[in-house]
Amino acid sequence: ESRIADTWTKTTCGYCSVGCGMLVGTRNGRPVAARGNPDHPVNLGKLCPKGLSEHLMIEAAGRATTPMLRRGGRGTPLEPISWDKALEVMVTRIGSIQERFGNDSLGVISTGQLVTEEFYTLGKLVQLGFRSRNYDGNTTLCMASAVSGYKLSFGSDGPPGSYADMETADVVLLIGANIADNHPILCNRLRKKPGQMLIVVDPRVTKTAMMADLHLPVKPRSDIALVNGIAHILLRDGLVDREYIREHVEGLDEFVSFVADYTPEAVSATTGLTIETIEKVARLYGEAKSAFIGWTMGVNHSTQGAHTVAAINNLAMITGNIGRTGSAPFSITGQCNAMGSRESSFTSALPGYRKFDNPEDRKALAALWKIEEEELPTARGLAYPDIIEAAVKEQVKAIWIIATNPVVSFPNLNLLKHAFETTEFVVVQDGFYPTPTMDYADLVLPAAIWGEKEGTYTNSERRISKVNAFAVPPGEARSDFDIFLGLAERLGVKDRLFPGWSSTHDAWLEWQKVSAGRMCDYSQFTWQQIEDEGGKQWGGERLYGDGQFPRENGRALLHCVPCLPFVEQPNTEFDLILNTGRTVEHWHTRTKTGAVAMLDAMSPNAWLEMNPADAERLSLRQHDRVTVRSRRAYVRDVELRITGIVAPGQVFMPFHFAEQNSNLVTLGAFDPISREPNFKQCAVCVERS
Ligand code: SF4
Secondary structure, eight states, rough: OOOOOOOEEEEEEESSSTEEEEEEEEEEEEEEEEEOOTTTTTTTTTTOOOHHHHGGGTTTTTTTTOOHHHHHHHHSOOOOOHHHHHHHHHHHHHHHHHHHGGGGGGGEOOOSSSHHHHHHHHHIIIIIIIIOOOOOEEEGEEEEEEHHHHHHHHHOOOOOOOHHHHHSSSEEEEESOOOOHHHHHGGGGGGGGGTTTEEOOOOOOOHHHHHHHHEEEEOTOOHHHHHHHHHHHHHHTTTTHHHHHHHEEOOHHHHHHTTTOOHHHHHHHHHHOOHHHHHHHHHHHHHHHSEEEEHHHHHHHHHHHHHHHHHHHEEEHHHSSSSBTBEEEEOOSEEEEEEEEEESSSSHHHHHHTTTTHHHHHHHHHHHHTSOOOGGGGSSSOOOOHHHHHTTTTSSOOEEEEEEOOOSSSSSSHHHHHHHHHEEEEEESSBBSSSSGGGGGEEEEEEEHHHHOEEEEETTEEEEEEEOOOOSTTTTTTTHHHHHHHHHHTTHHHHHHHHTTOHHHHHHHHHHHTTTTSSSOTTTHHHHHHHHTOOEEETTTTTTTTTOSSSSOOOOEEEOOOOOSSSSSOOSSEEEEEEEETTTTOTTTTTTGGSHHHHHSOOSSSSEHHHHHHHHHOOOTOOOOOEEEEEEEEEEEEEEEEOOOOTEEEEEEOOOOOOGGGGGGSSOBTTTTTOBOOOEEEEEEEOOO
8 A cells, every 4th residue: 555645734732841733644535644844833844753653553443432431340351331331330420429438538549641632621621510629731741840840930830931042042951851852852943043052961961961062960960059150150240130130030048058058079979970060050050141941850850849940040140040041940841731731720720821829810710711710729739649649548539540650650569559459449531552550441432532622732831732633533432532522411510511513623712711711821812823833821921021020029939958868778688779751763661662663673772871880780781671669659660771881889770661660669759848859869779580
């Protein structure tokens, strides 16, 4: 059969938050090719291996095609049932549990993979239909620390800059951000400006570090000390923007005395960097006309994640590197629509960045929805890890999991498995079957995936892009949106919450009204405009250009953030520090990329990177199969790669693989503010399997 496309559909990549525009070619309705959209401003026609093979996912083996139920309860097989029966069972079982244990005994965990219109619908359905407050996304495993850090510093979430700022900055400082593997197409935006200086802070010699003019191989979790040390030097040498601070920033006096202790000597001892390097980086950053700081999971995945973000924001504030061309403290998000979830749903705020505890915000939202104000929650419900903890304590008795795979992606997995085993009713809604999480499911709902539904994603730079369908869902699979409406119908709330809705465009129109006049204002754009123009950025190219911040007094706030030792220090038994991360070929738990033969062949198994000095000490050889053990559990049969990419005393493992799952050994410790897990810096030992 010819692979030459007869139709090309414009859409947006459904993996990472770069938000590449693409064209998918179909022939007789079947996907046969994918290529970058040359007119799209984000990627100018380029795609990474995941994007280039994304269309192959649609017809990959293992798609979920029919609802399934364990009729005989746990321990019995999942058996096909009708949609009618599936929705009836779901509503009845959850209703019975809520009657006995209260509305909040339902926990819902969604994902940054849904389109914004689905998030918006799901938030309303959970809060006002099922009447549970306990709704969160796997985005909490990813960028909740960035959300909290922005709120601490500026009074609101919202990455202030754009990719264009990364391109035009004199200095780009990347902290804990291996974009060459995780956001590959963003690398094309680096080094375009002649003389641009790229500085990469990472304990590991990542592919991104190899691109840098200056790589700072800091000791694990010493980034806060480095950032405070840079602030110390900037203040000491007058490399700050006094006028900007006077007009737009508060907390300077306290901050000056706080960073006085972060002398170059002290910071050198904490980070392992030389004093000369620390002085050099501070000078480069402070003397740059425009300086951009980008970060990802090296910062966010930490018990101090929210505060680390605030400490990074401090640097931008004291130098006035915010709201100007080439200047921003910029969180590079993870999933294709992590931004859409945090703007439109109930996870960390009321829709439209409204505050749970602000009476005006609540009143306005209630009026828009024509509901009583009392129906809106006054505080956020349980965050993802707290839903799991509540399940362990048997307070959450029903869990609905949508398009995510916690049995691979959650830290300290055995505790999560225990939670699912003891939960009375577990529903898993996914595009693939089986997934490891479905081992614990009582009910499986088959969902459409990217390429089979329509809506919008919002990328890291607040760019809303159009997502289009070019294929029909397999078998009886339905879009998440249709499943939500079906449940609303069953609950008897469809007419009240979603009157007359039949497509995601109906949700879009209402979300536009709800976001109108808010910081994340979607009301000015039509779907057509977004599609034609390669996306539109809410808030424009950058936020805070006028120096006004959404705090009560309009000023950004400097935070004093001490660099604390990480939770699990190595000892004589567990003598290595494990960091986890990704590889370019795979997406999260490989539900999708593992099903694409080309990607699976490129990277079929997990591995462990170890420095030659440690390998020699442990008498291990290249490609040995090893066991990685922590205080909690162990993972066996991992390929050893002996390499100078990691420093002595540290090891690294990718987190994608269910078969050799790094999350068996990772630590269940969470940021007290953002609730994001500390996936990194776990003490482990390694031995031959
Ligand atoms: Fe998709 Fe991200 Fe790759 Fe672009 S860089 S093609 S958005 S996975």
